[in-house]
Amino acid sequence: xxxxxxxxxxxxxxxxxxxxxxxxxxxxxxxxxxxxxxxxxxxxxxxxxxxxxxxxxxxxxxxxxxxxxxxxxxxxxxxxxxxxxxxxxxxxxxxxxxxxxxxxxxxxxxxxxxxxxxxxxxxxxxxxxxxxxxxxxxxxxxxxxxxxxxxxxxxxxxxxxxxxxxxxxxxxxxxxxxxxxxxxxxxxxxxxxxxxxxxxxxxxxxxxxxxxxxxxxxxxxxxxxxxxxxxxxxxxxxxxxxxxxxxxxxxxxxxxxxxxxxxxxxxxxxxxxxxxxxxxxxxxxxxxxxxxxxxxxxxxxxxxxxxxxxxxxxxxxxxxxxxxxxxxxxxxxx
Amino acid sequence: xxxxxxxxxxxxxxxxxxxxxxxxxxxxxxxxxxxxxxxxxxxxxxxxxxxxxxxxxxxxxxxxxxxxxxxxxxxxxxxxxxxxxxxxxxxxxxxxxxxxxxxxxxxxxxxxxxxxxxxxxxxxxxxxxxxxxxxxxxxxxxxxxxxxxxxxxxxxxxxxxxxxxxxxxxxxxxxxxxxxxxxxxxxxxxxxxxxxxxxxxxxxxxxxxxxxxxxxxxxxxxxxxxxxxxxxxxxxxxxxxxxxxxxxxxxxxxxxxxxxxxxxxxxxxxxxxxxxxxxxxxxxxxxxxxxxxxxxxxxxxxxxxxxxxxxxxxxxxxxxxxxxxxxxxxxxxx
DNA sequence: GAGCCAACACGAAACGTTTCGTCAATATCG
DNA sequence: CGATATTGACGAAACGTTTCGTGTTGGCTC
Numbered sequence: 001x002x003x004x005x006x007x008x009x010x011x012x013x014x015x016x017x018x019x020x021x022x023x024x025x026x027x028x029x030x031x032x033x034x035x036x037x038x039x040x041x042x043x044x045x046x047x048x049x050x051x052x053x054x055x056x057x058x059x060x061x062x063x064x065x066x067x068x069x070x071x072x073x074x075x076x077x078x079x080x081x082x083x084x085x086x087x088x089x090x091x092x093x094x095x096x097x098x099x100x101x102x103x104x105x106x107x108x109x110x111x112x113x114x115x116x117x118x119x120x121x122x123x124x125x126x127x128x129x130x131x132x133x134x135x136x137x138x139x140x141x142x143x144x145x146x147x148x149x150x151x152x153x154x155x156x157x158x159x160x161x162x163x164x165x166x167x168x169x170x171x172x173x174x175x176x177x178x179x180x181x182x183x184x185x186x187x188x189x190x191x192x193x194x195x196x197x198x199x200x201x202x203x204x205x206x207x208x209x210x211x212x213x214x215x216x217x218x219x220x221x222x223x224x225x226x227x228x229x230x231x232x233x234x235x236x237x238x239x240x241x242x243x244x245x246x247x248x249x250x251x252x253x254x255x256x257x258x259x260x261x262x263x264x265x266x267x268x269x270x271x272x273x274x275x276x277x278x279x280x281x282x283x284x285x286x287x288x289x290x291x292x293x294x295x296x297x298x299x300x301x302x303x304x305x306x307x308x309x310x311x312x313x314x315x316x317x318x319x320x321x322x323x324x325x326x327x328x329x330x331x332x333x334x
Numbered sequence: 335x336x337x338x339x340x341x342x343x344x345x346x347x348x349x350x351x352x353x354x355x356x357x358x359x360x361x362x363x364x365x366x367x368x369x370x371x372x373x374x375x376x377x378x379x380x381x382x383x384x385x386x387x388x389x390x391x392x393x394x395x396x397x398x399x400x401x402x403x404x405x406x407x408x409x410x411x412x413x414x415x416x417x418x419x420x421x422x423x424x425x426x427x428x429x430x431x432x433x434x435x436x437x438x439x440x441x442x443x444x445x446x447x448x449x450x451x452x453x454x455x456x457x458x459x460x461x462x463x464x465x466x467x468x469x470x471x472x473x474x475x476x477x478x479x480x481x482x483x484x485x486x487x488x489x490x491x492x493x494x495x496x497x498x499x500x501x502x503x504x505x506x507x508x509x510x511x512x513x514x515x516x517x518x519x520x521x522x523x524x525x526x527x528x529x530x531x532x533x534x535x536x537x538x539x540x541x542x543x544x545x546x547x548x549x550x551x552x553x554x555x556x557x558x559x560x561x562x563x564x565x566x567x568x569x570x571x572x573x574x575x576x577x578x579x580x581x582x583x584x585x586x587x588x589x590x591x592x593x594x595x596x597x598x599x600x601x602x603x604x605x606x607x608x609x610x611x612x613x614x615x616x617x618x619x620x621x622x623x624x625x626x627x628x629x630x631x632x633x634x635x636x637x638x639x640x641x642x643x644x645x646x647x648x649x650x651x652x653x654x655x656x657x658x659x660x661x662x663x664x665x666x667x668x
Numbered sequence: 669g670a671g672c673c674a675a676c677a678c679g680a681a682a683c684g685t686t687t688c689g690t691c692a693a694t695a696t697c698g
Numbered sequence: 699c700g701a702t703a704t705t706g707a708c709g710a711a712a713c714g715t716t717t718c719g720t721g722t723t724g725g726c727t728c
Contacts, residue, residue, distance in 0.1 A: 351677060
């Protein structure tokens with residue numbers, strides 16, 4: 001690989017001049033600029049970012065940490081994030097941790113020791129003393145996405161879950177549903193709590209009592225939803241609609257219903273958050289809240305780079321991305 | 335961040351000694367080793383990989399380039415690859431290019447200028463003078479996955495597509511299907527060609543002629559499949575089964591059939607490659623070839639690291655990963 | 669006891685940049 | 699026209715490592 005020295009030799013100027021021309025950090029005469037650029041071309045020179053970063057004491061790499069890259073949400077986020085970052089000359093390392101807080105902390109350490117400039121984290125948000133430990137581990141700027149931590153020192157970008165849940169609930173109410181099952185996730189995880197809150201508030205607003213026996217908590221894995229659904233649907237008075245707050249719940253719910261021979265939406269309506277609908281073409285397509293992942297990624301990238309560059313200082317920012325309801329086939333009028 | 339200098343100061347030894355103890359590259363007395371490790375602990379020292387790599391003239395980062403990270407195949411590959419690499423102390427940059435060869439070449443350049451140690455590429459494999467241009471751009475070790483390039487100088491890991499297609503075809507034949515539609519992808523893309531080859535050979539082996547009017551070519555996007563299916567199913571003698579060679583085709587096919595009001599498998603059977611089945615719980619689940627992505631990732635990582643370290647030299651290797659047929663509900667007995 | 673060799677410790681150079689300080693030449697001002 | 703900026707160019711130091719070569723010590727062999 002050609003170095004700046006080679007360029008200097010070819011252009012018959014000093015190393016300093018080459019650097020100044022390339023970076024525009026100091027005035028260089030027309031003539032020498034011409035010679036330098038020609039030499040750069042001839043040598044096929046690209047600056048070595050390792051050396052640049054070492055000297056400047058910075059890095060142009062940011063780390064993305066998600067619970068599971070194989071979920072559609074994370075995959076889309078990664079894609080959008082990579083685009084957003086590469087536009088600004090940054091590149092991205094990433095890691096997936098199976099929603100295990102211990103692994104997550106190790107990944108943060110790993111990335112830190114690799115001197116990333118900043119981190120984007122879809123935090124696992126559970127485990128003992130989670131916030132303290134996370135806070136201790138992170139020594140670079142960081143932006144949380146999706147799951148936020150109340151009172152943390154980090155910027156965050158997340159969906160307007162309260163509004164989203166209200167949209168979902170009002171839609172079901174409009175269709176005539178009263179006996180609505182709601183699957184809550186792990187307690188303390190912000191999207192889960194907020195979505196449940198939105199559900200409650202929309203129900204209250206309509207003056208309809210929430211049937212506590214149809215609220216299932218700690219449903220955060222596919223098989224939890226699978227069995228929760230079995231129990232819900234065998235009640236004396238089963239729900240007419242089931243709200244899933246994430247894709248794992250949706251997959252489990254659909255599998256559970258299919259297993260019991262129940263059809264959607266004829267026997268029960270299903271509605272979901274986490275805009276991913278497995279696929280058009282399968283019956284039934286799922287009415288769900290659409291998430292604007294591209295915006296989330298862009299906002300998070302912007303926030304992070306602003307912190308890195310020092311453009312943005314002070315109090316942590318919280319950005320809410322607006323959801324919209326995408327009506328498909330999985331809910332019926334009562 | 336503490337440097338090696340700080341450690342040396344605390345331990346009251348030379349920088350050289352610290353480096354020697356940490357890396358075990360030169361004999362150091364018990365006593366000094368003890369002091370050094372204590373100092374490392376006290377300072378909370380982590381070596382700066384930037385400086386290490388600069389000095390050693392190497393890097394511990396590899397780049398992963400895929401057509402679309404948002405496809406389940408790529409997402410799972412990325413996950414498995416990241417795990418495989420981080421076990422060996424490497425980390426991973428990645429990029430997604432929307433199956434655009436020009437973007438792909440730019441990404442290769444970008445990664446090269448960032449001095450990655452090697453590349454793992456699920457090549458787009460099309461475009462003018464593709465192989466020459468790719469070959470020119472890549473100056474590091476590289477391993478191709480999924481799509482391979484005949485006669486290229488790169489190692490490759492891919493599924494045994496011939497065998498896979500034979501498994502699929504024999505299964506359909508066993509169920510009594512004779513009028514089988516086959517959707518071919520872009521010509522020249524190895525998995526597509528190989529899969530079609532396997533189909534032909536299995537049909538020949540059974541002595542059943544391939545109905546050329548049911549073979550649709552250049553079907554590589556979801557909407558291509560959507561319209562191909564419409565045309566296929568309105569023929570005088572429509573197929574009783576449709577073979578999709580990738581997930582885009584499968585999605586398009588299912589959407590097309592649904593759009594026409596046709597049911598799977600009652601009206602027509604569907605079988606797919608690319609083991610991803612959108613979701614259990616939706617009707618119908620799709621009988622498909624399962625791919626062993628974890629193995630693919632591991633083999634590719636191993637190959638690449640062996641090339642990087644120089645353990646492996648000489649002729650390019652080609653590794654075939656064995657597929658298996660996963661029977662679900664989308665094919666019926668005739 | 670002279671001569672060697674291994675073990676141990678270290679200073680200094682090198683990796684490829686950016687940047688500080690210096691210096692000469694030219695332009696600007698009163 | 700002399701003093702003072704300004705422009706343009708450069709040498710050398712620095713970023714944090716690894717590694718080469720040198721030197722000192724002590725133990726071993728004959």
